[in-house]
Amino acid sequence: MPKxxxxxxxxxxxxxxxxxxxxxDAVLKNSGEQFQFQEYLxxxxxxxxxxxxxxxxxxxxxxxxxxxxxxxxxxxxxxxxPAQERPELGGLLALRKELELYANIRPIKMMPxxxxxxxxxEEIVRNVDMVVIRELTGGLYxxxxxxxxxxxxxxxxxxxTEEEIRRIVEFAFVLAGQRRKKLCSVDKANxxxxxxFWREIVLDLAPQYPEVEVSQMYVDNAAMQLxxxxxxxxxxxxxxxxxxxxxxxxxxxxxxxxxxxxASMSGKKGLYEPAHGSAPDIAGQNKANPLAxxxxxxxxxxxxxxxxxxxxxxxxxxxxxxxxxxxxxxxGGDPGRILGTRQMGDAVVDAL
Amino acid sequence: MPKxxxxxxxxxxxxxxxxxxxxxDAVLKNSGEQFQFQEYLxxxxxxxxxxxxxxxxxxxxxxxxxxxxxxxxxxxxxxxxPAQERPELGGLLALRKELELYANIRPIKMMPxxxxxxxxxEEIVRNVDMVVIRELTGGLYxxxxxxxxxxxxxxxxxxxTEEEIRRIVEFAFVLAGQRRKKLCSVDKANxxxxxxFWREIVLDLAPQYPEVEVSQMYVDNAAMQLxxxxxxxxxxxxxxxxxxxxxxxxxxxxxxxxxxxxASMSGKKGLYEPAHGSAPDIAGQNKANPLAxxxxxxxxxxxxxxxxxxxxxxxxxxxxxxxxxxxxxxxGGDPGRILGTRQMGDAVVDAL
Ligand SMILES: CC(C)[C@H](C(=O)O)[C@@H](O)C(=O)O
Ligand SMILES: CC(C)[C@H](C(=O)O)[C@@H](O)C(=O)O
Numbered sequence: 001m002p003k004x005x006x007x008x009x010x011x012x013x014x015x016x017x018x019x020x021x022x023x024x025d026a027v028l029k030n031s032g033e034q035f036q037f038q039e040y041l042x043x044x045x046x047x048x049x050x051x052x053x054x055x056x057x058x059x060x061x062x063x064x065x066x067x068x069x070x071x072x073x074x075x076x077x078x079x080x081x082p083a084q085e086r087p088e089l090g091g092l093l094a095l096r097k098e099l100e101l102y103a104n105i106r107p108i109k110m111m112p113x114x115x116x117x118x119x120x121x122e123e124i125v126r127n128v129d130m131v132v133i134r135e136l137t138g139g140l141y142x143x144x145x146x147x148x149x150x151x152x153x154x155x156x157x158x159x160x161t162e163e164e165i166r167r168i169v170e171f172a173f174v175l176a177g178q179r180r181k182k183l184c185s186v187d188k189a190n191x192x193x194x195x196x197f198w199r200e201i202v203l204d205l206a207p208q209y210p211e212v213e214v215s216q217m218y219v220d221n222a223a224m225q226l227x228x229x230x231x232x233x234x235x236x237x238x239x240x241x242x243x244x245x246x247x248x249x250x251x252x253x254x255x256x257x258x259x260x261x262x263a264s265m266s267g268k269k270g271l272y273e274p275a276h277g278s279a280p281d282i283a284g285q286n287k288a289n290p291l292a293x294x295x296x297x298x299x300x301x302x303x304x305x306x307x308x309x310x311x312x313x314x315x316x317x318x319x320x321x322x323x324x325x326x327x328x329x330x331x332g333g334d335p336g337r338i339l340g341t342r343q344m345g346d347a348v349v350d351a352l
Numbered sequence: 353m354p355k356x357x358x359x360x361x362x363x364x365x366x367x368x369x370x371x372x373x374x375x376x377d378a379v380l381k382n383s384g385e386q387f388q389f390q391e392y393l394x395x396x397x398x399x400x401x402x403x404x405x406x407x408x409x410x411x412x413x414x415x416x417x418x419x420x421x422x423x424x425x426x427x428x429x430x431x432x433x434p435a436q437e438r439p440e441l442g443g444l445l446a447l448r449k450e451l452e453l454y455a456n457i458r459p460i461k462m463m464p465x466x467x468x469x470x471x472x473x474e475e476i477v478r479n480v481d482m483v484v485i486r487e488l489t490g491g492l493y494x495x496x497x498x499x500x501x502x503x504x505x506x507x508x509x510x511x512x513t514e515e516e517i518r519r520i521v522e523f524a525f526v527l528a529g530q531r532r533k534k535l536c537s538v539d540k541a542n543x544x545x546x547x548x549f550w551r552e553i554v555l556d557l558a559p560q561y562p563e564v565e566v567s568q569m570y571v572d573n574a575a576m577q578l579x580x581x582x583x584x585x586x587x588x589x590x591x592x593x594x595x596x597x598x599x600x601x602x603x604x605x606x607x608x609x610x611x612x613x614x615a616s617m618s619g620k621k622g623l624y625e626p627a628h629g630s631a632p633d634i635a636g637q638n639k640a641n642p643l644a645x646x647x648x649x650x651x652x653x654x655x656x657x658x659x660x661x662x663x664x665x666x667x668x669x670x671x672x673x674x675x676x677x678x679x680x681x682x683x684g685g686d687p688g689r690i691l692g693t694r695q696m697g698d699a700v701v702d703a704l
Contacts, residue, residue: 074542088542119476119579140510145545154549155511158492162504188593190426190440193497197506220600227471227579227604241540245597248572252579 001036002305005065007058010044010087011278012288012341013071019290019345020069020297023317026349027301027310042095043073043087043278053091059098067304068099068271069297072278097137101264101271102164103171104134105299106247113322114255117332120227128253130233131175134243135160135168136264139194141240160194160239165201171265172237173209182234183214186222186242198239219246226250251275258289258330261296263303270304272296286340289328291318294348317351324351353388354657357417359410362396362439363630364640364693365423371642371697372421372649375669378701379653379662394447395425395439395630405443411450419656420451420623421649424630449489453616453623454516455523456486457651458599465674466607469684472579480605482585483527486595487512487520488616491546493592512546512591517553523617524589525561534586535566538574538594550591571598578602603627610641610682613648615655622656624648638692641680643670646700669703676703 008017021037028035040058047053053073062068073087083089095101110118110128118125143157169185176183185202187195199216206214217225219242225232226246230253238246251257260275274292282288295318302311321344327333328344339347360369373389380387392410399405405425414420425439435441447453462470462480470477495509521537528535537554539547551568558566569577571594577584578598582605590598603609612627626644634640647670654663673696679685680696691699 083542083545083548086542093543118473119581120472121470124471141543143507147545147549152514153511154546155495155509156544156546157507157509159505159507188596190435190438191445191493192508193435193499194506194508196435197499220596223575223597223601224604224609227601229471242597244540244572245575245594249575249579249601252576257576 001034002067003036003038003065004300005058005061005068006037006039007042007062007068008039008045008071009042009073009278010075011072011280011283013043013073013278015283015286015288015341016274016290016293017069017071019341019348020293022345023294023314023348023352024297026352027313030352031307031310033307033310042070043091044075044078046091047078047081047085047087053085053087054094059095062095062099062271066269067300069300070271070273071293072274072276074278075280093141095271096264097142099269099271100137100266102135102137103168103265104136104243105131105263105265106134106250106260106275107131108250108254108260110254111259111319111322113319113325114259114331118255119252125230125253127231130230130250131179131235132243132247132250133168133172133175133235133237134247135164135239138164139240158192158194158241160197162197162201165198166205169202169205169237172235173205173212176212176235177209180234181212183212184222184233184236185214185216186219186236186238186246187216188219188242189216190218194239222246223249226253247275256289256330257292258328259291259295261292261299263296263299265303268304270300272300286342287329288341289330290341290345291328294318294345313352314348317348320351321347353386354419355388355390355417356652357410357413357420358389358391359394359414359420360391360397360423361394361425361630362427363424363632363635365395365425365630367635367638367640367693368626368642368645369421369423371693372645374697375646375666375700375704376649378704379665382704383659383662385659385662394422395443396427396430398443399430399433399437399439405437405439406446411447414447414451414623418621419652421652422623422625423645424626424628426630427632445493447623448616449494451621451623452489452618454487454489455520455617456488456595457483457527457615457617458486458602458612458627459483460602460606460612462606463611463671463674465671465677466611466683470607471604477582477605479583482582482602483531483587484595484599484602485520485524485527485587485589486599487516487591488595489592490516491592510544510546510593512549514549514553517550518557521554521557521589524587525557525564528564528587529561532586533564535564536574536585536588537566537568538571538588538590538598539568540571540594541568542570546591574598575601578605599627608641608682609644610680611643611647613644613651615648615651617655620656622652624652638694639681640693641682642693642697643680646670646697665704666700669700672703673699
């Protein structure tokens with residue numbers, strides 16, 4: 001039986017994961033598929049219970065599982081720990097690295113019923129439909145870092161091997177080939193040596209994908225173009241830190257970061273998590289938006305298990321609920337149709 | 353007599369600088385101030401004429417001058433040169449470093465008459481009025497960079513000394529104190545050691561500026577918040593690369609990057625330039641928007657020469673021309689009121 005390691009984590013992670021499981025349960029019951037779900041600790045919850053952000057049994061279970069479903073990690077309670085022990089570096093980033101989840105995929109598509117709640121004008125975002133592919137296990141995140149004396153300084157190294165760049169760029173070319181066949185590689189090649197290397201590899205691979213039209217854009221311009229004319233993009237591929245910034249920015253094009261699902265892949269194996277954080281300010285209040293997690297679960301069915309029909313059913317159910325005017329608080333809209341976290345999960349199950 | 357080194361550079365730089373000089377001439381004639389303007393080569397123009405992007409006499413003149421007024425640099429013609437010799441690294445970045453222009457200031461304010469041409473909804477951008485302070489001579493831009501073999505790789509080092517961080521953060525605190533007294537320091541302290549160092553120094557300096565309310569935000573969140581709710585910001589301070597990305601993004605909040613002026617300071621000495629590039633695609637066609645350069649000249653009068661009244665006169669003249677409905681092509685609007693580069697310069701002079 002396929003295994004799914006479930007990692008609720010911290011803050012609203014504890015509330016949104018149960019909703020995703022509820023939805024998965026409903027859709028799998030209908031289709032007769034059987035999965036084994038098992039929960040494990042990560043992040044602050046793991047620090048409190050077990051003294052470290054990524055306990056051995058969690059890591060072992062994630063390695064063995066076919067897919068990992070994660071909520072969110074971190075919170076002010078653990079922000080005073082040494083950086084390496086905190087939920088972010090010690091938990092999430094360590095897990096991404098250990099599982100070699102080098103390809104982070106964040107699809108951004110405007111849902112028609114959310115257009116009016118966007119910060120951008122309707123004509124700018126109406127037809128947004130793009131995927132950002134972010135390299136997830138290299139660059140500044142994992143390069144050497146430290147302090148120096150005389151003079152006092154701090155440093156982080158941005159480093160990429162050829163192999164690391166090649167595999168993510170290939171991944172992006174393949175995905176672009178399955179979509180509208182437009183790939184935009186984002187870098188800062190007018191300044192960074194790592195970006196120039198990245199650009200060379202993109203140019204080197206391009207002839208193998210003659211059906212894909214490839215362009216290169218500086219990251220500062222890309223940030224601007226995402227706001228100015230986002231419909232120009234189909235697939236964007238970029239390195240870890242630029243991807244971190246651009247995906248959060250791009251989430252605004254889909255209405256809210258509360259809608260942004262993500263998959264982090266290594267072959268068929270994937271970790272699925274909402275792109276948002278643990279939102280300590282609203283944790284435990286039944287206010288969090290579970291839709292990004294529910295949509296991440298749909299991605300899991302499609303990307304890891306090839307259950308395209310079931311994944312699509314979930315996505316359609318989410319669209320339907322939003323079309324009916326239901327919202328969580330973060331999405332704005334008619335105050336009479338604001339649902340709590342659990343009620344939103346129920347609404348998606350009902351719509352299935 | 354105060355000296356101004358004028359560096360038109362490449363592409364539209366050759367067209368926008370004459371318009372700024374025309375406007376300066378008009379305003380200074382009225383006020384009786386006398387300046388000495390002298391032109392020098394930089395960027396591709398300097399490579400073509402003199403074999404290098406930053407010739408010695410240009411550098412010497414910029415060092416001696418009280419202020420530098422720059423157009424734009426770069427273009428496809430020089431993109432095949434080794435990176436260190438190109439207009440960007442060899443010209444502009446070398447000049448910033450040689451003059452130690454560590455504080456880059458980009459004010460972003462929505463001009464009421466441009467609101468309708470913004471990609472963002474009117475209620476989101478109506479009251480935008482912020483300044484982004486970007487550290488300009490450190491970080492990834494100037495750290496060691498290179499290639500490695502076995503395995504093949506490329507790297508760039510992000511490094512900041514205590515002194516480099518302290519002076520830019522102090523600069524930002526002082527500026528915030530003269531404005532709405534809100535400072536937001538942007539970093540990625542959950543991942544980068546250099547960001548954690550940055551954060552420590554911000555916290556260390558904060559007690560000296562009790563009137564300034566200081567907050568800290570991760571760069572991914574900042575990119576999102578700039579779109580979601582930009583009015584929350586007064587002064588933002590951040591490191592070089594994050595600042596590069598966030599200012600281009602923020603330029604969208606002021607209507608167009610064609611409106612974004614910038615000052616790069618070291619004490620009173622400053623280099624003033626539009627935030628946009630050399631736009632090779634429209635160069636030589638009398639289409640470029642000269643307003644960012646004209647507004648940069650206004651900043652020069654204020655920041656280097658303390659000529660606040662004269663600087664304000666220019667800014668008011670620009671506002672007046674826009675209020676009359678005149679636009680350059682990049683700003684959209686009524687096709688019957690689109691002006692060329694020279695005509696826009698004339699319109700500002702007329703409005704003075
Ligand atoms: C929590 C943080 C370390 C993480 C990142 O920067 O990768 C988050 O922002 C994300 O995008 O998944
Ligand atoms: C041309 C380029 C090197 C430069 C930079 O990245 O600093 C530009 O984008 C800017 O923002 O002034």
